[in-house]
Amino acid sequence: MTRQLKRLGRSRFVRYALVSLAALALDMGVFLALLPLDVSATLAAVLGYVAGILAHWLASSRMIFADRLAAKGAGRLRQQSGFLASALVGLGVTAATVWLCGLAGWDPRLSKLVAIVLSFQLTWLLRKHFVFRPIPRAI
Secondary structure (H helix, E strand, O other): OHHHHHHHHHOHHHHHHHHHHHHHHHHHHHHHHHHHHOOOHHHHHHHHHHHHHHHHHHHHHHHHOHHHOOOOOHHHHHHHHHHHHHHHHHHHHHHHHHHHHHHOOOOHHHHHHHHHHHHHHHHHHHHHHHHOOOOOOOO
């Protein structure tokens, strides 16, 4: 059992999922705190997502993809820009999903849950394969 837990702890996807869960807690906290303040569900979803994504960059670059983090300078700026671009794609998916589900009369909380699933899958793939792709090693 302990060996299996250690193996899971080394899994990049599992660590990404845990960091995503923490960022999601922040995201949902902001979202749910804004709804009673008469902030539109779409704006609340966007603001929650932004708070979560800032926390996600800090954790992702240090705990998940540290071995793929570019050195400071142009390489790191490209990664940060790519991370931001993937976040904007996820944000677009989040906003569009909450908006479309709202048009369909769905509860905003259910809409947000659907958006979470879609955004998580897409951003994981973008970050793993493009933003934090392995750094080529010099021979």
